[in-house]
Amino acid sequence: xxxxxxxxxxxxxxxxxxxxxxxxxxxxxxxxxxxxxxxxxxxxxxxxxxxxxxxxxxxxxxxxxxxxxxxxxxxxxxxxxxxxxxxxxxxxxxxxxxxxxxxxxxxxxxxxxxxxxxxxxxxxxxxxxxxxxxxxxxxxxxxxxxxxxxxxxxxxxxxxxxxxxxxxxxxxxxxxxxxxxxxxxxxxxxxxxxxxxxxxxxxxxxxxxxxxxxxxxxxxxxxxxxxxxxxxxxxxxxxxxxxxxxxxxxxxxxxxxxxxxxxxxxxxxxxxxxxxxxxxxxxxxxxxxxxxxxxxxxxxxxxxxxxxxxxxxxxxxxxxxxxxxxxxxxxxxx
Amino acid sequence: xxxxxxxxxxxxxxxxxxxxxxxxxxxxxxxxxxxxxxxxxxxxxxxxxxxxxxxxxxxxxxxxxxxxxxxxxxxxxxxxxxxxxxxxxxxxxxxxxxxxxxxxxxxxxxxxxxxxxxxxxxxxxxxxxxxxxxxxxxxxxxxxxxxxxxxxxxxxxxxxxxxxxxxxxxxxxxxxxxxxxxxxxxxxxxxxxxxxxxxxxxxxxxxxxxxxxxxxxxxxxxxxxxxxxxxxxxxxxxxxxxxxxxxxxxxxxxxxxxxxxxxxxxxxxxxxxxxxxxxxxxxxxxxxxxxxxxxxxxxxxxxxxxxxxxxxxxxxxxxxxxxxxxxxxxxxxx
Numbered sequence: 001x002x003x004x005x006x007x008x009x010x011x012x013x014x015x016x017x018x019x020x021x022x023x024x025x026x027x028x029x030x031x032x033x034x035x036x037x038x039x040x041x042x043x044x045x046x047x048x049x050x051x052x053x054x055x056x057x058x059x060x061x062x063x064x065x066x067x068x069x070x071x072x073x074x075x076x077x078x079x080x081x082x083x084x085x086x087x088x089x090x091x092x093x094x095x096x097x098x099x100x101x102x103x104x105x106x107x108x109x110x111x112x113x114x115x116x117x118x119x120x121x122x123x124x125x126x127x128x129x130x131x132x133x134x135x136x137x138x139x140x141x142x143x144x145x146x147x148x149x150x151x152x153x154x155x156x157x158x159x160x161x162x163x164x165x166x167x168x169x170x171x172x173x174x175x176x177x178x179x180x181x182x183x184x185x186x187x188x189x190x191x192x193x194x195x196x197x198x199x200x201x202x203x204x205x206x207x208x209x210x211x212x213x214x215x216x217x218x219x220x221x222x223x224x225x226x227x228x229x230x231x232x233x234x235x236x237x238x239x240x241x242x243x244x245x246x247x248x249x250x251x252x253x254x255x256x257x258x259x260x261x262x263x264x265x266x267x268x269x270x271x272x273x274x275x276x277x278x279x280x281x282x283x284x285x286x287x288x289x290x291x292x293x294x295x296x297x298x299x300x301x302x303x304x305x306x307x308x309x310x311x312x313x314x315x316x317x318x319x320x321x322x323x324x325x326x327x328x329x330x331x332x333x334x
Numbered sequence: 335x336x337x338x339x340x341x342x343x344x345x346x347x348x349x350x351x352x353x354x355x356x357x358x359x360x361x362x363x364x365x366x367x368x369x370x371x372x373x374x375x376x377x378x379x380x381x382x383x384x385x386x387x388x389x390x391x392x393x394x395x396x397x398x399x400x401x402x403x404x405x406x407x408x409x410x411x412x413x414x415x416x417x418x419x420x421x422x423x424x425x426x427x428x429x430x431x432x433x434x435x436x437x438x439x440x441x442x443x444x445x446x447x448x449x450x451x452x453x454x455x456x457x458x459x460x461x462x463x464x465x466x467x468x469x470x471x472x473x474x475x476x477x478x479x480x481x482x483x484x485x486x487x488x489x490x491x492x493x494x495x496x497x498x499x500x501x502x503x504x505x506x507x508x509x510x511x512x513x514x515x516x517x518x519x520x521x522x523x524x525x526x527x528x529x530x531x532x533x534x535x536x537x538x539x540x541x542x543x544x545x546x547x548x549x550x551x552x553x554x555x556x557x558x559x560x561x562x563x564x565x566x567x568x569x570x571x572x573x574x575x576x577x578x579x580x581x582x583x584x585x586x587x588x589x590x591x592x593x594x595x596x597x598x599x600x601x602x603x604x605x606x607x608x609x610x611x612x613x614x615x616x617x618x619x620x621x622x623x624x625x626x627x628x629x630x631x632x633x634x635x636x637x638x639x640x641x642x643x644x645x646x647x648x649x650x651x652x653x654x655x656x657x658x659x660x661x662x663x664x665x666x667x668x
Contacts, residue, residue, distance in 0.1 A: 078629045087629065135493045149596075156485055158597025159469045162629040169591035170625065172507050173584065182590065182625040250507065256516065257503035261595065262483075263492025291504065291516040295412045295421065295496040 009066045010324070011056050012317030013073040014116060017041055017091030020051060023310070024060045024068070025317035029127030031310060032066060035059055041092045048092070049099070053106045061107075071103060072112040072320030074119030074312045081157040084113040112320035115161055116312055120305075121148025122155045123315025124268050128306035135264045138305065139166050139255065140271035143192040144179070149262065155319065167191065171253050189250030192273050195226040199243055212237040230276035247273070248280045252287020259288065259296040270305025343400045344658070345390050346651030347407040348450060351375055351425030354385060357644070358394045358402070359651035363461030365644060366400060369393055375426045382426070383433070387440040395441075405437060406446040406654030408453030408646045415491040418447040446654035449495055450646055454639075455482025456489045457649025458602050462640035471598045472639065473500050473589065474605035477526040478513070483596065489653065501525065505587050523584030526607050529560040533577055546571040564610035581607070582614045586621020593622065593630040604639025 014021040077089025084100025145167025149156040167187035175184020203210030232240025348355040411423025418434025479501030483490040501521035509518020537544030566574025
């Protein structure tokens with residue numbers, strides 16, 4: 001089945017506030033080549049476009065053995081699915097920037113623009129733990145908590161590009177305020193910032209119990225982080241373990257809500273908090289199984305994300321490649 | 335555009351624990367004829383199949399001016415999307431009953447089987463308030479709370495037929511126990527049974543404040559219901575209004591979680607609780623707007639369901655009709 005279509009490539013771009021990751025990706029998801037460049041967002045969107053165009057031209061387009069048919073970009077922000085305009089990207093300080101149009105004009109290739117976490121989700125679906133699964137949900141917990149949805153093999157983008165914002169589902173009506181303005185969001189329990197805040201409050205309230213945490217933070221309460229909570233728990237510290245337990249329980253509550261609402265076959269979890277807190281997935285899975293409906297649990301598996309930092313470039317590239325080929329059913333609808 | 339396809343009909347069946355509603359539905363969603371029959375579930379699934387077959391044959395198949403191309407049935411239970419087997423239907427006392435196979439054999443027509451709330455959702459989407467909208471979510475609050483999801487014009491069934499169980503999303507980690515075994519589910523705030531329970535507790539705790547509610551219940555605490563809470567609130571009773579306020583707030587919290595997670599263009603709410611509690615939608619919308627992300631709110635409208643009791647038969651019939659015609663893109667996927 002190695003046709004000319006199978007031999008085509010796409011460039012995947014993962015545009016974050018500090019760095020731009022790019023990769024040349026084959027139709028099977030293999031990465032042929034990778035680059036990393038600083039974003040230098042302060043110099044404005046034109047500069048970012050120039051940087052991306054220059055990387056793509058210099059490193060990928062010159063290689064005629066690998067024909068590039070499309071470029072996919074994942075942006076840390078809200079992307080309009082129809083127009084490819086970045087509505088807002090706080091880390092880049094962008095509002096209503098027509099990145100698709102600009103890249104298309106400069107590169108002469110079809111451009112797909114996704115939200116960054118949606119791109120990661122698509123990568124995990126097509127090439128990571130989700131291969132062959134048509135209904136899955138990803139949830140990533142780092143400083144913030146985001147996610148993505150694939151239904152019947154299709155990435156769900158949402159009517160304003162915002163689908164998958166699981167971090168801002170309330171699981172405690174009068175819970176702590178979230179950065180988003182809501183209260184008791186999953187992120188206020190599971191986000192890295194929230195774990196750090198909770199750790200600081202506990203250490204303050206009970207300095208004896210918090211001694212190990214404070215020591216790991218170099219005696220500086222402000223330096224306490226989710227990663228340090230994870231280290232303390234790994235060393236057997238009681239408060240550290242308690243904080244991991246609370247975080248995992250809240251994560252499981254959220255996953256049960258998602259499982260009941262969407263009934264996926266697979267839940268993929270990843271991100272710095274998931275990697276950094278020992279036993280978090282096991283605690284979350286226990287709570288998930290305690291809370292979700294039997295009918296939702298029956299087909300469900302919970303796994304760790306498989307692609308790590310490459311998921312974004314792979315997902316953006318494959319999404320763009322399939323869009324350019326018109327292989328995604330959504331492009332073929334009446 | 336009036337082709338022979340446009341002139342074809344389907345039968346929609348809404349199979350509940352006490353009654354079977356059937357209708358002859360045109361391709362545009364118009365109901366040509368309706369019937370209602372008791373389910374007599376106690377007599378077993380064979381009897382229910384016989385009843386449906388007899389109604390369809392007697393009332394609809396004989397009319398040759400209206401060619402029937404398919405039968406769609408919505409069942410109050412969990413339906414396997416692939417096989418059309420009813421996995422479990424507590425109100426009917428069914429487990430693993432192959433209703434699609436049985437009806438197909440008896441009627442010789444293509445049969446589609448949906449969960450009843452998914453059928454209602456599809457009806458609201460294709461013929462009710464959701465006409466022309468491709469991304470929408472329905473939430474129905476009666477005794478229980480259920481819902482359905484349409485993404486890109488397609489009904490989301492879930493990998494085991496269970497998508498849309500919004501009633502069992504936790505919004506309060508250590509909230510009250512739900513009938514499902516979880517805690518703090520949306521249903522424990524918004525379900526009719528939960529509103530009645532809450533009202534009873536309040537009346538018990540403060541008989542003076544509860545005097546009006548108790549009077550409306552004929553002096554019988556056990557007779558207190560969500561409908562009576564609605565009547566009391568409509569008459570200006572303070573406790574009644576407080577209970578409506580709490581219910582609407584919780585509904586808004588849940589709708590905000592759904593809006594953030596799925597980013598639909600339209601939220602349709604309906605059901606006995608929504609109809610019976612005055613001002614409930616307004617309170618819920620206020621809370622939704624307070625809590626949901628700006629990006630999720632921007633494209634979003636919240637409306638009341640439009641079709642009432644006919645939504646189920648219309649939705650089942652149109653779903654079956656489109657499946658039989660192969661017009662739904664999912665049937666045409668590679």
